[in-house]
Amino acid sequence: MKYFQLIILSLLIGFSTPIFGQTASENSLPRVHILATGGTIAGSGDSHTKAAYKAGEVPIEELLNAVPEIHEKAKITGEQIANIGSQDIDIKTWLKLSNRIQEIFQNDEADAVVITHGTDTMEETAYFLSLTVNADNPVVLVGAMRPSTAMSQDGNRNLLDAVTVAAAKESKNIGVVVAMNEYIFSAKDVDKTHTTNTNAFQSHNFGPMGIVFDGKVKFYHQPLQVLKPFKTTDLNSLPRVDIFYGYTDADPKIIDFAIENQTKGIVFAGVGNGNFSKEMEKALTKAVKKGIKVVRSSRINQGRVTLENEVDDEKLGFIVADDLNPQKARILLMLALTKTQDKEEIQEMFLGQ
Ligand code: ASP
Numbered sequence: 001m002k003y004f005q006l007i008i009l010s011l012l013i014g015f016s017t018p019i020f021g022q023t024a025s026e027n028s029l030p031r032v033h034i035l036a037t038g039g040t041i042a043g044s045g046d047s048h049t050k051a052a053y054k055a056g057e058v059p060i061e062e063l064l065n066a067v068p069e070i071h072e073k074a075k076i077t078g079e080q081i082a083n084i085g086s087q088d089i090d091i092k093t094w095l096k097l098s099n100r101i102q103e104i105f106q107n108d109e110a111d112a113v114v115i116t117h118g119t120d121t122m123e124e125t126a127y128f129l130s131l132t133v134n135a136d137n138p139v140v141l142v143g144a145m146r147p148s149t150a151m152s153q154d155g156n157r158n159l160l161d162a163v164t165v166a167a168a169k170e171s172k173n174i175g176v177v178v179a180m181n182e183y184i185f186s187a188k189d190v191d192k193t194h195t196t197n198t199n200a201f202q203s204h205n206f207g208p209m210g211i212v213f214d215g216k217v218k219f220y221h222q223p224l225q226v227l228k229p230f231k232t233t234d235l236n237s238l239p240r241v242d243i244f245y246g247y248t249d250a251d252p253k254i255i256d257f258a259i260e261n262q263t264k265g266i267v268f269a270g271v272g273n274g275n276f277s278k279e280m281e282k283a284l285t286k287a288v289k290k291g292i293k294v295v296r297s298s299r300i301n302q303g304r305v306t307l308e309n310e311v312d313d314e315k316l317g318f319i320v321a322d323d324l325n326p327q328k329a330r331i332l333l334m335l336a337l338t339k340t341q342d343k344e345e346i347q348e349m350f351l352g353q
Contacts, residue, residue, distance in 0.1 A: 029075045031111045032073075035081045036081060038118060119144070121327075123178070128331050130186075130187035133176065138165065140163075158180055164215055165184055186223040191301060205323055238338065239264040246270040252277075267321065281311070303323070
């Protein structure tokens with residue numbers, strides 16, 4: 001090979017070989033920072049074909065190395081926030097995540113954030129972040145239903161899709177979303193709807209916002225978020241809010257438990273349009289008189305809970321959750337209580353989100 005050919009060859013190699021994990025062409029790519037929290041996407045099991053596994057085992061480096069294609073979509077950086085099953089995520093972890101994301105965007109450390117997360121409580125973390133991160137940059141949560149060691153595992157594809165969404169020019173002002181199984185869901189509308197299937201997420205009322213397929217993102221609609229983000233940077237905890245579940249002949253004494261435990265709010269996952277028995281109504285009215293905010297949500301996963309339908313909300317002092325499921329209504333009530341104790345103002349937040 002001639003001398004000048006060698007020079008050209010070495011220049012070409014120089015440009016395509018990663019230098020400190022970064023190629024020249026990567027410099028023009030959007031910067032996506034990955035925050036890993038654990039879950040099945042970082043889970044491993046002994047058998048290729050059986051369901052048993054432990055969530056939150058695989059560290060972030062391994063997760064990212066398993067999907068080299070993400071480096072074609074974005075300049076990737078990452079950090080481990082936790083490595084736990086999402087059933088163990090707590091309010092402290094939410095605050096840590098939210099504050100860290102805020103810092104990343106304020107310091108211009110990245111253009112978008114992807115969070116790897118267990119699927120069990122992913123909708124809650126997503127909704128919490130959608131109410132607390134004050135930035136327009138995309139924040140995409142992603143997980144897996146099958147551990148990384150399983151046959152036909154879904155984590156690698158979901159991670160690539162999540163990075164694709166985070167890096168896409170179409171993803172302007174999408175806020176916090178969940179990318180699972182080729183769909184893109186808004187944090188507010190998404191629910192986990194299957195215990196084991198890979199198609200485990202849906203938005204019952206309004207459908208997914210868009211689709212990610214073959215490396216391309218297409219949005220069909222976008223939710224309106226009119227609530228101003230809550231400021232959480234100075235908080236270490238949130239006011240206690242408990243959820244109670246409605247069923248035939250439910251014992252109203254459970255409400256006394258909440259009163260004794262100094263809860264600040266109750267979300268009641270009522271039957272139908274957020275209904276409960278007369279005895280339960282008495283117990284909940286007693287809680288309202290003690291200054292506890294009571295929100296009527298529903299155990300039904302479609303539709304809204306509406307004011308003054310079968311329950312005299314005005315007279316009894318109840319708030320309705322509108323279309324928020326009980327676990328999301330709890331999040332909004334906890335955050336609302338950091339700002340106000342005014343029932344009407346809180347009701348406006350539920351109707352306005
Ligand atoms: N229990 C797991 C978790 O939420 C389930 C999953 O990730 O799919 O962390």
